Amino acid sequence: MFASKITSVVTLKDDEGNDLNVNIRKLSRRALEAASMARQRKVAQMAKDMGAELVQAYQAKSAKDDAQAVLDPAEARFAAYDVETVLVNGISSWDAPVDVAEGIPDLDEDASEALYRAIVILSVPTPAEAEEAQGKL
Numbered sequence: 001m002f003a004s005k006i007t008s009v010v011t012l013k014d015d016e017g018n019d020l021n022v023n024i025r026k027l028s029r030r031a032l033e034a035a036s037m038a039r040q041r042k043v044a045q046m047a048k049d050m051g052a053e054l055v056q057a058y059q060a061k062s063a064k065d066d067a068q069a070v071l072d073p074a075e076a077r078f079a080a081y082d083v084e085t086v087l088v089n090g091i092s093s094w095d096a097p098v099d100v101a102e103g104i105p106d107l108d109e110d111a112s113e114a115l116y117r118a119i120v121i122l123s124v125p126t127p128a129e130a131e132e133a134q135g136k137l
Contacts, residue, residue, distance in 0.1 A: 010024055022094040024118055032081070035081035090123070091104065
C-alpha cells in the first residue's frame with residue numbers, strides 16, 4: 001500500500017573499486033507523476049529550442065524509424081521518466097561519505113543509469129518482474 005515501505009539495495013563500485021550499497025525505494029504515484037511531467041517538460045523545451053522546421057524534420061524521421069523498430073514495452077518505461085527526479089525521489093541512503101542530495105548531481109553516467117533502471121524496475125515492474133518479486137517475499 002505504501003510505496004516507501006518497498007525497498008531494495010543496489011551494490012555499485014565506488015571510485016576505488018570497493019562495494020558501495022545504495023538503498024532505493026519504490027516511487028509513489030505522486031513521485032512517478034512528477035518524474036513523468038519533468039520528462040515531458042524537458043522534451044517540450046527541447047522542441048521549442050529546436051524550432052518548428054527542425055521539429056517537423058525530426059518527427060518525420062522518428063516516425064519512419066518507429067515504423068521499422070518495435071519498442072519493447074519493458075524498455076519503453078525507461079524513456080518515460082526524468083532521471084534526476086527518479087534518483088532524488090528513489091535513493092534513500094548510501095554508504096558513500098557524501099550526502100545523498102549533494103551526491104546525486106555528481107553521479108557518473110554508469111551509476112546514474114544503473115540506479116535509475118533499478119528504481120524504475122522496482123516502481124514500475126513488468127508482470128514477470130512483479131511475479132518474480134512476489135516469489136522472493
